[in-house]
Amino acid sequence: MKYCSDCGQSIVVQVPEGDHRERYVCAACDVVHYQNPNMVVGTIPLHHDEQGQPKILLAKRGIEPRLGYWTLPAGFLENGETSSEGAVRETLEETCAVVENVAMYRVLNVARTNQIHIFFRADLPLADFTTTPESTEVELFAFEDIPWRQLAFPTVHKTLEDFIDEYHQGQFTAAMFDIDHHSWKVLDI
Amino acid sequence: MKYCSDCGQSIVVQVPEGDHRERYVCAACDVVHYQNPNMVVGTIPLHHDEQGQPKILLAKRGIEPRLGYWTLPAGFLENGETSSEGAVRETLEETCAVVENVAMYRVLNVARTNQIHIFFRADLPLADFTTTPESTEVELFAFEDIPWRQLAFPTVHKTLEDFIDEYHQGQFTAAMFDIDHHSWKVLDI
Numbered sequence: 001m002k003y004c005s006d007c008g009q010s011i012v013v014q015v016p017e018g019d020h021r022e023r024y025v026c027a028a029c030d031v032v033h034y035q036n037p038n039m040v041v042g043t044i045p046l047h048h049d050e051q052g053q054p055k056i057l058l059a060k061r062g063i064e065p066r067l068g069y070w071t072l073p074a075g076f077l078e079n080g081e082t083s084s085e086g087a088v089r090e091t092l093e094e095t096c097a098v099v100e101n102v103a104m105y106r107v108l109n110v111a112r113t114n115q116i117h118i119f120f121r122a123d124l125p126l127a128d129f130t131t132t133p134e135s136t137e138v139e140l141f142a143f144e145d146i147p148w149r150q151l152a153f154p155t156v157h158k159t160l161e162d163f164i165d166e167y168h169q170g171q172f173t174a175a176m177f178d179i180d181h182h183s184w185k186v187l188d189i
Numbered sequence: 190m191k192y193c194s195d196c197g198q199s200i201v202v203q204v205p206e207g208d209h210r211e212r213y214v215c216a217a218c219d220v221v222h223y224q225n226p227n228m229v230v231g232t233i234p235l236h237h238d239e240q241g242q243p244k245i246l247l248a249k250r251g252i253e254p255r256l257g258y259w260t261l262p263a264g265f266l267e268n269g270e271t272s273s274e275g276a277v278r279e280t281l282e283e284t285c286a287v288v289e290n291v292a293m294y295r296v297l298n299v300a301r302t303n304q305i306h307i308f309f310r311a312d313l314p315l316a317d318f319t320t321t322p323e324s325t326e327v328e329l330f331a332f333e334d335i336p337w338r339q340l341a342f343p344t345v346h347k348t349l350e351d352f353i354d355e356y357h358q359g360q361f362t363a364a365m366f367d368i369d370h371h372s373w374k375v376l377d378i
Contacts, residue, residue: 003197005190005222010197018322021267033194036227037266039305077226078210082298082367083305104296104365107307109271116228116272116305118296133207174363176293178271 006031037114040155041087042074044163045099045124047140054167055142056160057124059095059135061152068136069152072119072159073097087120095138097129106162107176108155117155117179121163121172143167154179195220226303229344230276231263233352234288234313236329243356244331245349246313248283248324250341257325258341261308261348262286276309284327286318295351296365297344306344306368310352310361332356343368 001011001024009028016023016032024033045057058070075090077083084102091099099122108117129138141147143164151157158177166172190200190213198217205212205221213222234246247259264279266272273291280288288311297306318327330336332353340346347366355361 001194003192003194005192005194005200008192008197011194034265035268037268038225039228076223077305079224079226079303080300082300083296083365084298084367085300104363107272107293107296109273111269111271111274114268116266174293174365176272176363178273 001033001035004029004031005033035114037116039077039083039086040074040115040117041077041083041090041120042072042117043087043091043099043102043120043122044072044105044159045091045095045097045122047124047127049127049140053142055140056146056163057095057097057129057138057140058147059132060137060139062132062134062136066152070147070150070156071152072156073135074117074119074156083118084120087118087122091122094132094134095129096132097124097138098126099124103172104174105172106155106159106174108158109176109178110155111178112180117153119155119159190222190224193218193220194222224303226305228266228272228275229263229304229306230266230272230279230309231261231306232276232280232288232291232309232311233261233294233348234280234284234286234311236313236316238316238329242331244329245335245352246284246286246318246327246329247336248321249326249328251321251323251325255341259336259339259345260341261345262324263306263308263345272307273309276307276311280311283321283323284318285321286313286327287315288313292361293363294361295344295348295363297347298365298367299344300367301369306342308344308348 004026007029011024012027047055073091073094077086101123102120105121106119193215196218200213201216236244262280262283266275290312291309294310295308
């Protein structure tokens with residue numbers, strides 16, 4: 001941030017009176033421009049095939065970051081929507097899939113990138129989906145076929161691991177975890 | 190937003206190519222300035238007094254909005270911290286209280302104000318706290334003494350109601366709810 005979005009004059013970095021952190025402050029109009037973490041919301045679309053086998057819908061990223069890696073459908077929460085509404089919208093936008101019965105499952109702090117990721121469990125009753133501008137491939141994966149070494153983000157990895165564990169246990173529990181990016185090795189595809 | 194924070198030139202409101210919503214876009218450098226929801230994080234500081242009676246720490250707001258109303262200690266999540274770190278920091282800043290053993294409890298979507306509130310259960314081992322620039326009074330309340338009609342925010346009301354219910358049931362379950370501001374009557378103090 002170099003210029004004040006209110007008045008167009010130059011920004012200085014300083015600790016405002018009564019504050020304890022450096023902020024972007026307008027030297028002309030004194031407005032403080034706070035920078036805060038962003039929310040990423042997505043779903044774990046669960047489909048049961050004709051044999052009753054559980055499968056999860058993943059999308060291969062057609063855009064950066066992590067182009068070419070597989071992800072759960074997810075994206076930035078927009079103003080004016082709830083996090084579950086955002087997760088359902090992102091799933092539709094990225095895979096054309098319509099999910100139902102969303103329930104909060106994993107809340108993941110990614111402090112290094114100033115993000116909070118929330119993934120919702122979701123039912124995918126119909127195996128209707130397709131590629132989109134954001135996803136070059138969209139595919140249902142049986143648990144044993146999840147492309148673990150080609151996943152886009154550590155939050156997706158953690159969410160899928162926990163989901164499959166708890167699916168086998170027969171009970172899902174919503175929980176929060178911190179993700180240390182440095183401990184997650186970026187693997188080649 | 191009137192001016193581009195990157196180049197200082199004028200902003201126009203338009204739907205960028207490939208997007209589906211109006212955004213603030215710089216007419217000179219084409220940068221899109223996204224606006225996204227903010228996270229508010231706080232705690233439910235639980236203290237047991239010498240008789241073993243459970244009490245919750247509340248703070249009377251010394252700043253707007255809702256000056257003079259009681260709240261759980263909470264505030265905006267900062268870049269570079271996890272949501273539990275932010276909740277512990279806000280509790281310290283607003284009440285000088287040191288809480289421990291934080292656990293995610295309520296995640297509340299407040300779409301109308303573009304906010305997500307996360308409240309954590311927390312232990313307050315010592316009854317050490319005091320007023321601060323943000324809080325004109327800080328006090329431990331027995332469950333039956335909670336000032337329900339003088340609470341600052343509907344998310345605080347919902348969180349306290351659920352917490353006290355589940356305390357009596359002997360089991361806490363993390364969960365998400367949507368808060369409809371319009372259904373929450375603002376009461377006079």
